[in-house]
Amino acid sequence: MDLVVNGDRHTLEMDPRTTLLDALREHLGLTGAKKGCDHGQCGACTVLLEGRRVNSCLILAVTLDGASVTTVEGLAHPVQEKFLEHDGFQCGYCTPGQICSSVGMLDEALSDDDPPELSDAEIRERMSGNLCRCGAYPNIVRAIREVAAR
Amino acid sequence: MKTFTYRTATALDDGLEPGATFLAGGTNLVDLMKLGVATPEVLVDVTKLPLDEVTDLPDGGLRIGAGVRNSDLAAHPRVRRDYPVLSQAVLAGASGQLRNMATTGGNLLQRTRCRYFMDATMPCNKHSPGSGCPARSGDHRNLAILGGSSSCIATHPSDMAVALTALDAVVQVSGPAGARSFPLGDLYLLPGETPHREFTLEHGELITAVDLPGGSGSSAYRKVRDRASYAFAVGSVAAVLTVAEGTVTDVRLAFGAVAPKPWRAHAAEEALRGRPATRESFLAAADAELAAAEPLRDNAFKITLIRNLVASVLEGLS
Numbered sequence: 001m002d003l004v005v006n007g008d009r010h011t012l013e014m015d016p017r018t019t020l021l022d023a024l025r026e027h028l029g030l031t032g033a034k035k036g037c038d039h040g041q042c043g044a045c046t047v048l049l050e051g052r053r054v055n056s057c058l059i060l061a062v063t064l065d066g067a068s069v070t071t072v073e074g075l076a077h078p079v080q081e082k083f084l085e086h087d088g089f090q091c092g093y094c095t096p097g098q099i100c101s102s103v104g105m106l107d108e109a110l111s112d113d114d115p116p117e118l119s120d121a122e123i124r125e126r127m128s129g130n131l132c133r134c135g136a137y138p139n140i141v142r143a144i145r146e147v148a149a150r
Numbered sequence: 151m152k153t154f155t156y157r158t159a160t161a162l163d164d165g166l167e168p169g170a171t172f173l174a175g176g177t178n179l180v181d182l183m184k185l186g187v188a189t190p191e192v193l194v195d196v197t198k199l200p201l202d203e204v205t206d207l208p209d210g211g212l213r214i215g216a217g218v219r220n221s222d223l224a225a226h227p228r229v230r231r232d233y234p235v236l237s238q239a240v241l242a243g244a245s246g247q248l249r250n251m252a253t254t255g256g257n258l259l260q261r262t263r264c265r266y267f268m269d270a271t272m273p274c275n276k277h278s279p280g281s282g283c284p285a286r287s288g289d290h291r292n293l294a295i296l297g298g299s300s301s302c303i304a305t306h307p308s309d310m311a312v313a314l315t316a317l318d319a320v321v322q323v324s325g326p327a328g329a330r331s332f333p334l335g336d337l338y339l340l341p342g343e344t345p346h347r348e349f350t351l352e353h354g355e356l357i358t359a360v361d362l363p364g365g366s367g368s369s370a371y372r373k374v375r376d377r378a379s380y381a382f383a384v385g386s387v388a389a390v391l392t393v394a395e396g397t398v399t400d401v402r403l404a405f406g407a408v409a410p411k412p413w414r415a416h417a418a419e420e421a422l423r424g425r426p427a428t429r430e431s432f433l434a435a436a437d438a439e440l441a442a443a444e445p446l447r448d449n450a451f452k453i454t455l456i457r458n459l460v461a462s463v464l465e466g467l468s
Contacts, residue, residue, distance in 0.1 A: 016154060017153065040247075053247045058251065060156070063195050101246065104246065104250075129248065
């Protein structure tokens with residue numbers, strides 16, 4: 001099967017049980033997306049599939065022949081600088097997922113027919129699929145809020 | 151995860167070989183396969199089928215393709231405008247990532263999150279018929295108060311299906327024996343003595359669409375959960391209400407997280423039609439439905455919870 005990751009096309013041969021997350025980490029050496037819970041509950045594995053944020057741990061790679069995936073390694077987005085500026089992390093394990101999720105979330109809000117106001121409460125709701133064990137949420141919200149305000 | 155073979159479905163009436171299961175968004179099925187609770191021998195991927203459209207129906211209603219992703223459904227202009235209860239319910243479920251993956255058909259067919267069902271090493275009459283149900287004396291705080299049996303008190307976890315139940319949704323299915331349609335409530339079986347049988351679909355029948363009738367009243371969904379976001383419901387209420395001159399002329403109510411299926415509250419509706427749209431009538435209607443509740447040691451609080459939710463949601467709509 002073929003998978004386009006961060007703009008590069010790869011031809012992969014894998015056991016059909018391989019998730020997108022394992023394909024990225026174990027077959028392509030892209031370890032940005034993290035394996036947290038491996039059950040779609042923590043968001044650490046979040047990547048962008050055709051531009052939309054998804055949990056890569058719950059997608060079988062075999063279903064994605066020809067699809068385009070963006071991982072944190074392929075991103076250059078203002079939200080990354082804002083995470084640094086506002087210290088939007090402590091241990092950093094959830095950060096790649098937080099970054100990918102916030103990029104997807106901001107796109108969802110921008111492309112909405114009736115764009116929402118991204119208040120802190122709205123950002124928290126829309127980012128609730130990404131858990132941060134260190135509790136860096138206030139600074140994560142600050143970082144995203146600044147990008148959203150642009 | 152047990153090994154399986156994979157193929158893509160090529161037509162709506164493809165059907166399924168023995169031991170095969172359809173795969174759509176995979177948010178529940180892939181998880182259950184990792185847990186060893188689901189062990190399909192063949193996965194038939196239906197996401198390449200042309201089922202991802204939302205289209206207007208001649209009667210003013212809406213046809214939602216079974217492959218429409220939850221996020222697209224919630225954001226659809228007509229769903230937002232004409233069926234707010236549905237948009238609210240979808241957005242109350244899961245997370246942004248999961249809603250981008252999960253489909254309309256898959257959501258209806260998702261399995262209970264009862265901890266004993268989710269654990270292949272535990273007895274459970276659903277995943278291992280006849281092995282018993284540890285939930286009755288064990289952890290049942292979030293399990294059923296309505297529609298359960300001595301064999302099983304699992305709850306259906308969907309928010310979306312609760313809204314669709316209140317909207318009188320009709321399910322379209324297709325299979326080797328042809329196409330048919332039926333009210334959403336008829337998709338689900340109550341557990342009785344056979345809790346491993348959950349759906350009325352024949353092997354190989356595929357949900358292709360969900361139809362909503364036109365011309366609903368005002369509607370809303372309210373969900374109570376243990377944390378502010380991204381948690382399954384402890385109890386929820388979907389309501390569609392029409393009030394004329396202070397009197398309830400039409401009402402449709404469904405409860406979530408209290409029964410093995412999205413629970414249409416017919417007794418409450420009956421008790422409310424023609425009554426004044428007051429908190430007193432709303433509470434009396436809730437009581438009419440909840441009289442049949444059979445709570446266990448740790449889930450009796452759901453009776454009070456649903457009672458108050460019914461009153462609060464209906465007051466908000468009237």
